Amino acid sequence: MATDGLRQAASENEAAPPAAAPPQRARLLYIDNLRIALTALVVLHHTAVTYGNIPAWYYTEPAKDGSGLLLDAFVMFNQAFFMGFFFMIAGYFTPPSYDRKGGRLFYRDRLKRLGIPLLVFILLIRPMVNFVGFAQFRDRLPYWLYYFVSWDAGPMWFVEVLLVLAGVYVLIRRRADRRAGGPADGGVFAAGADREAAYGPRRAPDHKPLRPGAIIAFTAALALATYLWRMLVPTGMTFPVVGLPTPDFLPQYASFFVIGVLAFRRGWPQTLSRTAGRVGFTVTAVATLAYLPVLLTSPDAVDGHGTWQSLANAAWESTFAVGMVIGLTVVFRERLNRQGRAAGFLSRHAFAVYLIHPPVLVALGFAFRWLHAPAAAKFALVAALALPLCWAVGYAVRSLPRADRVL
Numbered sequence: 001m002a003t004d005g006l007r008q009a010a011s012e013n014e015a016a017p018p019a020a021a022p023p024q025r026a027r028l029l030y031i032d033n034l035r036i037a038l039t040a041l042v043v044l045h046h047t048a049v050t051y052g053n054i055p056a057w058y059y060t061e062p063a064k065d066g067s068g069l070l071l072d073a074f075v076m077f078n079q080a081f082f083m084g085f086f087f088m089i090a091g092y093f094t095p096p097s098y099d100r101k102g103g104r105l106f107y108r109d110r111l112k113r114l115g116i117p118l119l120v121f122i123l124l125i126r127p128m129v130n131f132v133g134f135a136q137f138r139d140r141l142p143y144w145l146y147y148f149v150s151w152d153a154g155p156m157w158f159v160e161v162l163l164v165l166a167g168v169y170v171l172i173r174r175r176a177d178r179r180a181g182g183p184a185d186g187g188v189f190a191a192g193a194d195r196e197a198a199y200g201p202r203r204a205p206d207h208k209p210l211r212p213g214a215i216i217a218f219t220a221a222l223a224l225a226t227y228l229w230r231m232l233v234p235t236g237m238t239f240p241v242v243g244l245p246t247p248d249f250l251p252q253y254a255s256f257f258v259i260g261v262l263a264f265r266r267g268w269p270q271t272l273s274r275t276a277g278r279v280g281f282t283v284t285a286v287a288t289l290a291y292l293p294v295l296l297t298s299p300d301a302v303d304g305h306g307t308w309q310s311l312a313n314a315a316w317e318s319t320f321a322v323g324m325v326i327g328l329t330v331v332f333r334e335r336l337n338r339q340g341r342a343a344g345f346l347s348r349h350a351f352a353v354y355l356i357h358p359p360v361l362v363a364l365g366f367a368f369r370w371l372h373a374p375a376a377a378k379f380a381l382v383a384a385l386a387l388p389l390c391w392a393v394g395y396a397v398r399s400l401p402r403a404d405r406v407l
Contacts, residue, residue: 027341030332031089032347037332038082038089039350042155043357043390045078047383050365050377056245058129058154059357059365067376079246081321083158084256088325090162092269093258094169103170110166112374114159117355121156125355129154129362152243154358163242165257210270218259219322225251226314227306234304248304252321269329277330284323291316336360345395352394352407362389 049057052071063071098106126148134146138160141149153160224247235248244250265271295302301309339347364382371378398404 028337028344030329030337031092032087032282032339033336033343034328034332035089035350036343036346037328039084039389041078041082042354043361043386044383045075045082045387046155046361047379048072048074048078050361050382051379057361058361061369061375061378062366063375065374067374068168071379072378077320079249080317081324083246083249084252084321084329085325085328086158087162087165087253088256088260089262090165091257092264094166094257095263095264098169098173103174107166107170113406114163114166117351118153118156118159119165121355122153125288125359126154129358130361144357154243155354157244157352161250161253165254170260175323208269209273210276210288218255219318221316222251222255222322223311223315225255226318227311230304230310230314231306236303238366252318256321256325264387270332272326272330272333274330274334277327277334280323280326280330282323284320284327286321345390349391349394349398349407352398352403353390354395355407356393357386360393361386364389 033119046057048071049055050060052068052075053063054087055062060151062068099111101109130147130150131143133150134143137146193296229251230248233247235246237247238245239247252330254385291312294309298307301307304310361382364386368378368382369379373381394407396405
């Protein structure tokens with residue numbers, strides 16, 4: 001869930017190379033596979049929220065046993081990196097799309113591929129899941145009024161932010177093109193743009209691998225920016241109407257998008273060594289072990305407001321996110337850079353799954369509300385049903401006339 005993180009990686013990654021020039025490099029199928037894994041994590045994440053102790057979903061059953069803490073930990077680890085990874089993938093596929101289409105057509109395409117699903121969610125899907133919170137207001141106001149006063153984009157906040165980032169990218173590129181004396185709209189339609197979108201840029205002589213010092217500097221800068229940002233936007237704050245559930249992560253989302261753009265131009269994913277992947281995972285483990293005492297002794301002080309615990313939290317999240325992104329990129333590139341029919345199916349329908357998974361999870365939650373079981377057990381049961389069901393519903397939705405043009 002890659003100009004759209006979820007969507008663009010598929011649309012750009014499926015671009016076919018010219019028939020007269022067979023590709024000499026392997027397709028970036030590992031990015032499609034990363035999208036599958038991250039989309040599955042979204043479904044599992046919201047299933048864990050349903051049965052954990054974080055009431056931030058349309059339907060929840062707060063845990064009544066200790067296994068709910070395991071679900072909360074799962075949510076915490078996911079939140080630290082997975083949406084940022086989506087934004088990085090989106091950034092990675094933004095330059096080749098802009099190069100082929102130019103600014104105007106690029107953003108028009110983004111409005112179609114992101115804006116239409118956003119409207120579908122707000123106008124059609126959200127009313128099907130938002131009624132759960134309406135129960136406590138049933139005697140005070142009609143549903144249509146509750147629908148408007150509780151307005152938000154739900155999980156599609158991701159699409160809202162991507163539209164903003166894409167718009168900023170267009171403005172920056174147009175200004176850069178004017179300064180360089182190129183077309184004001186930036187439509188260079190560069191030769192090989194389709195090939196690069198599907199196969200990644202060739203490693204030019206001046207493309208040097210990422211240096212450890214640069215990675216450390218970026219991680220430290222992100223941690224500091226996050227710490228300062230949370231003095232103004234502490235964890236738990238939400239933006240009404242816009243509906244961002246995690247605005248305290250905006251520094252990560254924006255910076256990872258930028259890193260994705262730079263990664264495409266400089267070929268960073270192709271230059272990461274296997275050692276870098278192992279170091280990435282090792283650093284995440286060490287950082288987590290160092291952070292746990294802070295979290296366990298001061299859980300209420302890590303949410304912002306300028307505390308030293310908040311700085312520790314920002315440092316852990318940034319380190320964990322960067323390490324996981326590097327580690328997973330290397331693992332998927334080296335071991336999962338292939339697809340069969342099943343993986344191709346999962347990849348094509350990943351964005352549809354992201355769009356429709358809320359009503360699926362809410363329906364399953366209601367279907368099993370009678371079952372009295374430990375929180376982790378209900379999570380496992382619902383998750384095992386939700387994943388295949390979400391892809392089945394996603395397939396049905398994409399089979400509707402013209403739906404596959406935007407999903």
